[in-house]
Amino acid sequence: MSSVQIWTYLFIALSFGLYIGIAIWSRASSTNEFYVAGGGVHPMANGMATAADWMSAASFISMAGLIAFLGRDGTFYLMGWTGGYVLLALLLAPYLRKFGKYTVPDFIGDRYYSRTARMVAIFCAITISFVYVCGQMQGAGIVFSRFLEVDITTGVIIGMTVVFFYAVLGGMKGITYTQVAQYCVLIFAYMVPAIFISIMMTGNPIPQLGFGSELTEEYGGGYLLDRLDNLSQQLGFAAYTEGQRGTQDVFFITAALMFGTAGLPHVIIRFFTVPSVRSARTSAVYALVFIGILYTTAPAVAAFAKTNLMNTVNNAPYLELPDWFYTWENTRLLTFEDKNGDGLVQYLADPAMNELTVNRDIMVLANPEIAGLPAWVVALVASGALAAALSTAAGLLLVISTAVSHDLLKRSLMPEINEKQELFYARIAIFVAILIAGYFGINPPGFVAEVVAFAFGLAAASFFPAIVLGIFYKRMNRQGAVAGMVAGFVFTAAYIIYFKFVSPESSTAANWWFGISPEGIGTLGTLINTAVALTVSRLTPAPPRDIQQMVEEIRLPGN
Amino acid sequence: MHDDHARTYWKSNVRILTALLTIWFLISFGGGILFADFLDQFRIGGFKLGFWMAQQGSIYGFVVLIIVYVVWMDRLDARYNSRKNSNPPPGIDASSSKDGQE
Numbered sequence: 176m177s178s179v180q181i182w183t184y185l186f187i188a189l190s191f192g193l194y195i196g197i198a199i200w201s202r203a204s205s206t207n208e209f210y211v212a213g214g215g216v217h218p219m220a221n222g223m224a225t226a227a228d229w230m231s232a233a234s235f236i237s238m239a240g241l242i243a244f245l246g247r248d249g250t251f252y253l254m255g256w257t258g259g260y261v262l263l264a265l266l267l268a269p270y271l272r273k274f275g276k277y278t279v280p281d282f283i284g285d286r287y288y289s290r291t292a293r294m295v296a297i298f299c300a301i302t303i304s305f306v307y308v309c310g311q312m313q314g315a316g317i318v319f320s321r322f323l324e325v326d327i328t329t330g331v332i333i334g335m336t337v338v339f340f341y342a343v344l345g346g347m348k349g350i351t352y353t354q355v356a357q358y359c360v361l362i363f364a365y366m367v368p369a370i371f372i373s374i375m376m377t378g379n380p381i382p383q384l385g386f387g388s389e390l391t392e393e394y395g396g397g398y399l400l401d402r403l404d405n406l407s408q409q410l411g412f413a414a415y416t417e418g419q420r421g422t423q424d425v426f427f428i429t430a431a432l433m434f435g436t437a438g439l440p441h442v443i444i445r446f447f448t449v450p451s452v453r454s455a456r457t458s459a460v461y462a463l464v465f466i467g468i469l470y471t472t473a474p475a476v477a478a479f480a481k482t483n484l485m486n487t488v489n490n491a492p493y494l495e496l497p498d499w500f501y502t503w504e505n506t507r508l509l510t511f512e513d514k515n516g517d518g519l520v521q522y523l524a525d526p527a528m529n530e531l532t533v534n535r536d537i538m539v540l541a542n543p544e545i546a547g548l549p550a551w552v553v554a555l556v557a558s559g560a561l562a563a564a565l566s567t568a569a570g571l572l573l574v575i576s577t578a579v580s581h582d583l584l585k586r587s588l589m590p591e592i593n594e595k596q597e598l599f600y601a602r603i604a605i606f607v608a609i610l611i612a613g614y615f616g617i618n619p620p621g622f623v624a625e626v627v628a629f630a631f632g633l634a635a636a637s638f639f640p641a642i643v644l645g646i647f648y649k650r651m652n653r654q655g656a657v658a659g660m661v662a663g664f665v666f667t668a669a670y671i672i673y674f675k676f677v678s679p680e681s682s683t684a685a686n687w688w689f690g691i692s693p694e695g696i697g698t699l700g701t702l703i704n705t706a707v708a709l710t711v712s713r714l715t716p717a718p719p720r721d722i723q724q725m726v727e728e729i730r731l732p733g734n
Numbered sequence: 735m736h737d738d739h740a741r742t743y744w745k746s747n748v749r750i751l752t753a754l755l756t757i758w759f760l761i762s763f764g765g766g767i768l769f770a771d772f773l774d775q776f777r778i779g780g781f782k783l784g785f786w787m788a789q790q791g792s793i794y795g796f797v798v799l800i801i802v803y804v805v806w807m808d809r810l811d812a813r814y815n816s817r818k819n820s821n822p823p824p825g826i827d828a829s830s831s832k833d834g835q836e
Contacts, residue, residue: 242789247770247784247785247788247789249789250766250767250788250789250792253788253789253792253793254762254766254788254792254793257792257793257796258758258762258792258796260796260800261754261755261758261796261799261800264800264803265751265754265755265800265803266751269807383790384779386780387778387779387780387781387786388779388780389780398779398780399780400780400781400782400785401780416774416782416785417771417774418770418771422767422768425767426763426767426768429762429763429766429767430763433762453807453808453811456803456804456807457804459800459804460797460800460801460804463796463797463800464797467793467794467796467797470793471789471790471793471794474789474790647748727740730740730743730744730747731740731743731744731814732743732807732810732811732814732815733811733815
């Protein structure tokens with residue numbers, strides 16, 4: 176066993192032990208504790224939990240790699256996934272906290288006094304969360320298989336067992352406090368290699384400043400970003416710091432990710448766990464600060480990794496490459512095909528001459544090895560990636576469980592069940608959800624990875640306008656909200672399905688409406704939802720008096 | 735009973751939101767996307783300004799916006815609460831509430 180593996184086992188055993196310890200300490204004894212952790216979570220703890228809930232395997236493993244290949248356009252992930260918090264903090268969180276129930280379908284169902292609206296919301300919440308959770312389980316499986324060389328099935332089962340422990344026992348209470356621990360693990364694991372690499376390449380210990388600094392002598396001096404631009408252009412790629420995609424496409428993708436972020440149920444419900452409206456606002460500040468630490472580091476990691484990769488690999492003799500190259504070749508995440516038979520690696524923009532294909536995920540996973548960092552740092556990344564995957568999975572599973580036990584059973588189909596039975600059903604629901612998610616983690620349907628990105632578009636086009644209009648437009652009624660949600664969801668889903676599955680070959684900027692790619696169409700869906708909702712609500716009767724009073728009530732401060 | 739206070743509170747709230755969301759739009763969609771190419775002619779250190787706004791500056795801006803929001807709303811809440819308490823609804827004897835407990 177290599178020293179990296181010994182360190183990895185050690186870190187994973189320690190962190191998993193910690194999570195299970197927390198699970199046993201924070202068992203839930205009532206539905207209130209199971210759904211919203213008793214409503215007494217400190218804003219700072221909730222901020223950390225929200226950050227861990229939010230930053231998934233995709234943020235941790237894939238995002239820096241995606242940015243490394245997108246250059247400046249990678250901003251739609253950076254701004255989209257942080258700017259949404261401004262919307263969440265200003266337009267949703269305080270009012271939903273004041274409303275003071277357990278779930279998003281709760282709000283939609285009560286505000287629009289309608290079982291249909293509640294059912295539509297339950298359907299959207301479960302679809303979005305399931306799509307998402309499968310991706311997390313897959314992420315956990317990849318980490319296990321790469322770092323510990325166990326097969327993906329075993330990896331997923333280990334991950335499921337740990338989540339099972341704290342989610343089934345503790346519900347939101349267990350999940351919240353494990354997420355706090357998971358945030359600490361993941362941010363430490365992300366920052367340590369980034370700081371190391373920043374010091375090595377630029378002498379500046381702060382990565383956010385480092386990638387705007389000059390390279391050290393050893394790396395040839397000059398500004399890092401200038402070097403990266405030059406290297407990219409020499410190999411036939413576009414300059415790193417310039418935009419490549421259409422401006423309106425970047426605009427629409429950013430907006431779709433922002434609206435989607437603010438409309439994702441597993442993030443929204445985190446704000447139900449704090450004691451007051453005021454703490455909901457404060458906790459949004461903490462959440463964005465904790466998220467911002469990783470999100471401002473990611474573009475630095477991307478720039479470092481891209482520079483390093485091009486420096487190390489291009490025109491290097493294949494047989495003299497460093498060890499990490501062969502390790503990652505074994506996982507097929509990195510492939511080399513010597514097309515011109517000269518024994519050298521050519522990494523070029525031209526697909527006919529390019530000999531190296533790099534999977535984006537290895538930018539973070541292999542980065543410490545590429546930079547030649549010690550074994551314990553490499554191992555740290557593995558436990559950080561697992562923390563990111565498991566914390567998000569748990570938050571999503573809770574949404575599914577509450578949608579079934581609370582919204583579907585207690586509030587719709589079986590209102591006569593008592594609290595004990597409801598809690599029992601909640602545990603059963605989360606258990607079944609874990610099994611299904613685990614199954615899809617082991618046998619991933621090909622479309623999951625694709626669809627995860629679209630979950631945002633769907634959340635944006637369905638929930639975001641329905642909730643915001645419900646708070647800011649008193650006249651919005653049942654008919655308007657349901658018509659809007661259905662129109663937004665169906666339009667967005669249809670556009671995505673057409674370009675991704677029915678006719679993928681026609682998915683080019685020339686055929687897209689207004690040059691908007693399927694990733695960005697959720698923005699148009701949001702606008703359609705809003706327009707339909709406003710029009711229909713004007714043509715139908717105003718909501719009842721008590722509903723209007725409820726809206727006035729949630730707009731005011733105090734409990 | 736407190737309709738006036740409530741209406742004033744809500745109007746101020748909406749004004750705060752409008753101001754902050756305008757800035758939010760300008761720094762993200764403006765600085766990071768629409769005007770990024772224009773801003774690129776300026777540099778801070780090794781960063782072109784448009785690139786920096788897109789990948790760093792906008793995020794710092796978001797954090798500042800939420801902090802300002804929290805501070806303003808705390809102030810607004812305090813004003814609302816003090817007005818509401820200084821003008822108790824009819825039928826309640828102002829002196830009895832001073833004792834705290836019954």
